[in-house]
Amino acid sequence: MTTTERAAASHLLPSAEPLGLIAADGGPVPDPALELPDGEVLLRLYQGMVAGRRFDTQATALTKQGRLAVYPSARGQEAAEIGGILALRPQDWLFPTYRDSMAVVARGVDPVEVLTLLRGDWHCGYDPYHANVAPQCTPLATNTLHAVGFAHAARIKGEDSVSLVLLGDGATSEGDTHEALNFAAVWQAPVVFLVQNNGYAISVPLAKQTAAPSLAHKGIGYGMPSVLVDGNDAAAVHAVVEQAVARAAAGEGPTLIEAVTYRVESHTNADDATRYRDRAEVEQWLARDPIARLKQYLTDRGLLDDARQQQIDARAEAEAATLRERMNVDTELDPAELFRHVYAEPTAALRQQAAELTAELTTGDQA
Amino acid sequence: MTAIAEPVSTAPDLDTLTMAGALNRALADALTEDERVLVFGEDVGTLGGVFRVTDGLAARFGEARVFDTPLAEAGIVGTAIGMAMNGLRPVVEMQFDAFAYPAFEQITSHLAKLRNRTHGRVELPIVIRIPYGGGIGGVEHHCDSSEVYYTHTAGLRVVTPSSPADAYALLRQAIDCPDPVIFLEPKRRYWEKETARLDHHGSTLDRAVVRRPGTDLTLISYGGALGTTLEAAEAAQEEGYSAEVIDLRSLSPFDLDTVAASVRRTGRAVVVHEASRFCGYGAEVAAQLSETCFHYLEAPVLRVAGFDIPYPAPNLEQHHLPGIDRILDAIERLQWDDSAAAAGGGA
Numbered sequence: 001m002t003t004t005e006r007a008a009a010s011h012l013l014p015s016a017e018p019l020g021l022i023a024a025d026g027g028p029v030p031d032p033a034l035e036l037p038d039g040e041v042l043l044r045l046y047q048g049m050v051a052g053r054r055f056d057t058q059a060t061a062l063t064k065q066g067r068l069a070v071y072p073s074a075r076g077q078e079a080a081e082i083g084g085i086l087a088l089r090p091q092d093w094l095f096p097t098y099r100d101s102m103a104v105v106a107r108g109v110d111p112v113e114v115l116t117l118l119r120g121d122w123h124c125g126y127d128p129y130h131a132n133v134a135p136q137c138t139p140l141a142t143n144t145l146h147a148v149g150f151a152h153a154a155r156i157k158g159e160d161s162v163s164l165v166l167l168g169d170g171a172t173s174e175g176d177t178h179e180a181l182n183f184a185a186v187w188q189a190p191v192v193f194l195v196q197n198n199g200y201a202i203s204v205p206l207a208k209q210t211a212a213p214s215l216a217h218k219g220i221g222y223g224m225p226s227v228l229v230d231g232n233d234a235a236a237v238h239a240v241v242e243q244a245v246a247r248a249a250a251g252e253g254p255t256l257i258e259a260v261t262y263r264v265e266s267h268t269n270a271d272d273a274t275r276y277r278d279r280a281e282v283e284q285w286l287a288r289d290p291i292a293r294l295k296q297y298l299t300d301r302g303l304l305d306d307a308r309q310q311q312i313d314a315r316a317e318a319e320a321a322t323l324r325e326r327m328n329v330d331t332e333l334d335p336a337e338l339f340r341h342v343y344a345e346p347t348a349a350l351r352q353q354a355a356e357l358t359a360e361l362t363t364g365d366q367a
Numbered sequence: 368m369t370a371i372a373e374p375v376s377t378a379p380d381l382d383t384l385t386m387a388g389a390l391n392r393a394l395a396d397a398l399t400e401d402e403r404v405l406v407f408g409e410d411v412g413t414l415g416g417v418f419r420v421t422d423g424l425a426a427r428f429g430e431a432r433v434f435d436t437p438l439a440e441a442g443i444v445g446t447a448i449g450m451a452m453n454g455l456r457p458v459v460e461m462q463f464d465a466f467a468y469p470a471f472e473q474i475t476s477h478l479a480k481l482r483n484r485t486h487g488r489v490e491l492p493i494v495i496r497i498p499y500g501g502g503i504g505g506v507e508h509h510c511d512s513s514e515v516y517y518t519h520t521a522g523l524r525v526v527t528p529s530s531p532a533d534a535y536a537l538l539r540q541a542i543d544c545p546d547p548v549i550f551l552e553p554k555r556r557y558w559e560k561e562t563a564r565l566d567h568h569g570s571t572l573d574r575a576v577v578r579r580p581g582t583d584l585t586l587i588s589y590g591g592a593l594g595t596t597l598e599a600a601e602a603a604q605e606e607g608y609s610a611e612v613i614d615l616r617s618l619s620p621f622d623l624d625t626v627a628a629s630v631r632r633t634g635r636a637v638v639v640h641e642a643s644r645f646c647g648y649g650a651e652v653a654a655q656l657s658e659t660c661f662h663y664l665e666a667p668v669l670r671v672a673g674f675d676i677p678y679p680a681p682n683l684e685q686h687h688l689p690g691i692d693r694i695l696d697a698i699e700r701l702q703w704d705d706s707a708a709a710a711g712g713g714a
């Protein structure tokens with residue numbers, strides 16, 4: 001590319017308005033720029049979102065019962081969480097954050113394993129190689145670089161695998177995000193960045209986070225195509241992620257997607273969102289609920305009837321009940337585990353410290 | 368200085384190499400033997416690194432395996448983590464000690480912890496090579512002794528060679544190691560030559576070695592300061608002290624057994640390093656020796672270290688770096704008269 005061609009690379013820019021397929025009232029978006037997923041996929045998206053929300057409410061309830069140390073809810077973000085995941089192929093990888101438990105569950109990881117960390121254990125709970133899901137990442141934006149490295153390695157090894165990394169609007173301000181976008185574009189790595197712009201980073205609104213016209217606009221600076229999508233429209237999120245995954249798999253490089261959505265709950269159960277935002281704002285977003293709109297769309301087209309709805313609800317309810325039951329069992333903790341996975345083999349110093357702790361616990365028992 | 372004197376079955380030929388050359392050879396041999404090994408960083412491709420440690424590797428092994436990255440240290444370490452998760456064995460270069468700091472979060476929160484955070488399921492066999500320390504007339508931010516930032520972090524191994532043959536052995540073993548290794552290269556020793564056999568089968572990554580046997584006291588050092596310490600031991604000999612010199616090689620884990628065995632024999636110890644004294648590596652060595660060898664000690668363990676100041680400008684660095692005289696002074700201060708009295712000798 002010449003300098004002029006590069007400078008004129010406006011095809012990399014996102015649309016002025018978020019792309020959508022299904023409007024907030026459940027009606028079709030006129031002249032959509034995307035292809036609507038077929039009915040089967042739409043139903044899976046719907047079912048996944050219902051199950052995701054039920055999982056989310058159950059997890060929040062578990063914090064109140066003292067069974068979880070903390071839980072960051074993704075309520076209201078189901079379209080972005082589930083739409084993105086269901087667009088992945090089995091061989092693809094997911095690099096989630098702390099907020100994305102529901103996405104990890106949707107990817108096929110046992111929900112009890114997913115909640116292991118939040119329950120108060122020190123490790124992520126699941127085997128990342130089982131469902132191709134990296135540990136949920138707490139240090140903001142650091143997972144973006146892991147995703148790029150992983151994707152680049154897949155390419156070096158000649159494997160057809162795309163990495164999808166999730167990050168929040170706040171995380172786009174972190175240096176690692178910018179390094180990751182740059183590395184991904186320079187390497188043309190098969191990676192998809194899905195930014196869930198839920199309006200807030202804890203208490204800080206987007207306006208204090210960036211002066212960019214949109215978060216998706218950040219892609220052009222790195223030479224990366226960017227997409228702005230209605231993050232409460234599961235069909236649209238699915239369509240754009242599927243497209244981006246296909247591009248990446250075809251060797252055409254990374255894509256940056258901004259899904260505009262809203263965090264309905266507080267940052268975590270420990271946060272109090274009334275300190276920094278009005279109820280009216282929340283109400284506005286509740287009217288754009290991702291589940292209600294897809295339900296409307298499916299019902300209007302005869303794709304969802306009462307029987308099917310009941311089936312979906314019953315399944316989500318049963319999963320939540322099982323989760324509740326399994327989370328209500330006290331776990332056996334083995335203090336010796338503390339020393340086991342620091343190095344491939346415990347060092348002499350760690351073996352010594354493990355022995356000290358064991359001795360301490362044995363005397364403690366006797367006392 | 369001699370190579371690690373352990374017998375090997377197939378003795379390789381003698382080689383005369385600088386440390387930079389030995390490191391280059393180690394990388395080339397690892398790239399040849401294991402196709403999962405990758406080498407990348409800033410200017411390591413076409414240029415061969417600012418210290419030429421990767422000279423010729425990109426041409427020989429191709430740009431897919433030895434390559435320049437964009438200029439971003441967190442990016443280099445963060446992507447290396449992703450690559451290692453996906454089965455590769457990255458060896459990355461930080462251009463200078465102080466320029467590894469942007470990668471600190473990736474190193475401490477992920478590189479060091481992912482094994483633990485995944486219950487042992489994710490292994491990160493990554494080597495981060497960092498040219499470190501002063502003594503080359505470098506300007507600010509190019510001379511830090513940053514070892515304790517890393518040794519304080521559980522999950523990392525930290526090693527530093529002091530000679531070409533050891534650089535070769537340690538780097539080969541670091542690359543083969545299932546744990547992440549911070550590989551600190553004392554840049555003032557890059558161009559010193561040694562004739563030795565390059566071999567990595569006989570030694571292990573986490574052992575200290577006795578570089579010079581002695582009976583009166585133990586000098587404990589590593590990396591760039593080791594050479595100075597050996598010279599000081601030579602000078603001390605002329606003053607009548609027989610100093611044993613231990614090269615730690617591995618800073619984490621710390622080979623207490625080798626060090627304590629020596630100190631129990633000699634009864635006196637001085638730790639020498641160029642990093643600042645306060646909370647420096649010598650503090651840990653002194654503490655462990657006082658905990659484990661108290662009744663063998665004839666004098667407090669002393670530290671000869673850099674001052675507690677930012678690394679000084681080139682025209683003043685000789686005042687900061689521990690030199691032979693400072694080491695000899697410390698040896699003098701090891702309470703020789705008291706012990707002579709205690710032993711019933713002397714006055």
Ligand SMILES: Cc1ncc(C[n+]2csc(CCOP(=O)(O)OP(=O)(O)O)c2C)c(N)n1
Nearest residue numbers: 099138139140168169170171198200201202
């Ligand atoms: C490097 C880093 N700095 C600060 C924090 C503390 N923190 C946790 S979540 C959060 C807000 C993140 O906001 P955003 O990226 O928009 O994601 P969201 O929580 O809204 O999903 C902050 C500041 C952190 N986890 N990591």
